[in-house]
Amino acid sequence: MSTEAVLNARAVTKSYPMGRGQSVPVLRNIDVRVEHGEMVSIVGPSGSGKSTLLYCLAGLENTDSGEINLQGDRVDTASPSQLARMRRDRVGFVFQSYNLIPSLSVRENVALPARLARRSTPDVSGALAAVGLAAHAGKRPGELSGGQQQRVAIARVLAAEPQLVFADEPTGALDTTTGWQVLDLLRGYATDDRSVVLVTHDLDAAARADRTIILRDGMVVAELARPTATDILAVLHESTAA
Numbered sequence: 001m002s003t004e005a006v007l008n009a010r011a012v013t014k015s016y017p018m019g020r021g022q023s024v025p026v027l028r029n030i031d032v033r034v035e036h037g038e039m040v041s042i043v044g045p046s047g048s049g050k051s052t053l054l055y056c057l058a059g060l061e062n063t064d065s066g067e068i069n070l071q072g073d074r075v076d077t078a079s080p081s082q083l084a085r086m087r088r089d090r091v092g093f094v095f096q097s098y099n100l101i102p103s104l105s106v107r108e109n110v111a112l113p114a115r116l117a118r119r120s121t122p123d124v125s126g127a128l129a130a131v132g133l134a135a136h137a138g139k140r141p142g143e144l145s146g147g148q149q150q151r152v153a154i155a156r157v158l159a160a161e162p163q164l165v166f167a168d169e170p171t172g173a174l175d176t177t178t179g180w181q182v183l184d185l186l187r188g189y190a191t192d193d194r195s196v197v198l199v200t201h202d203l204d205a206a207a208r209a210d211r212t213i214i215l216r217d218g219m220v221v222a223e224l225a226r227p228t229a230t231d232i233l234a235v236l237h238e239s240t241a242a
């Protein structure tokens, strides 16, 4: 196994234009490191920059400055075609809106990223069985519940086996039990050579990670190793009171 981090971001900054030539800083000098086999959660108050950070790390948004390396390859300076290749070959996404293709069957949705990445024989049936949806392989996403659709999104990740999964509020639209199942699947994914970055409002979900990064006003205010939800809440309160 390589000793290099899967993801290493340094001094990342980003602002959004506010009109009249002004801009508002959203990420300020952020460092993030994700090791092999690690699950890292990112929490913070609404508007603290969690989703923006995730999108920048994944190369879905541009940064203003700083460096983002995905296993030694620069994400922040990559061309659109290099970025597309990196995402296709090494990265998976599990977002709150499931991003499934409505006209394709569940089986086809799960197979698609693996096929695009030319994985020779993606284990689509195994991935669907792992998320408990083997019986639904022929259905269209619209015939499934939200929780089932989110599990299809996870099966898609399991079939493509990306090195790094970005999950943005993956349990946000789910009931507690289903949300917990989705988290179990993500938690189980982060082993050996595979890692997960999870953005969430849910502190119990965040506490499933190996490490939690706490953001406030676009800055990292703390990084906690294997915290409990209470530990995270205490830091959030402290940083609000400061």
Ligand SMILES: Nc1ncnc2c1ncn2[C@@H]1O[C@H](COP(=O)(O)OP(=O)(O)OP(=O)(O)O)[C@@H](O)[C@H]1O
Residues within 6 Å of the ligand: 016, 017, 026, 044, 045, 046, 047, 048, 049, 050, 051, 052, 053, 201
């Ligand atoms: N496309 C955009 N244009 C302008 N401002 C934006 C844009 N996207 C986000 N912002 C602003 O950037 C800040 C951070 O937003 P972001 O969505 O990253 O926060 P968040 O911590 O994920 O919030 P939430 O928990 O509510 O989803 C907010 O002030 C938001 O209004």
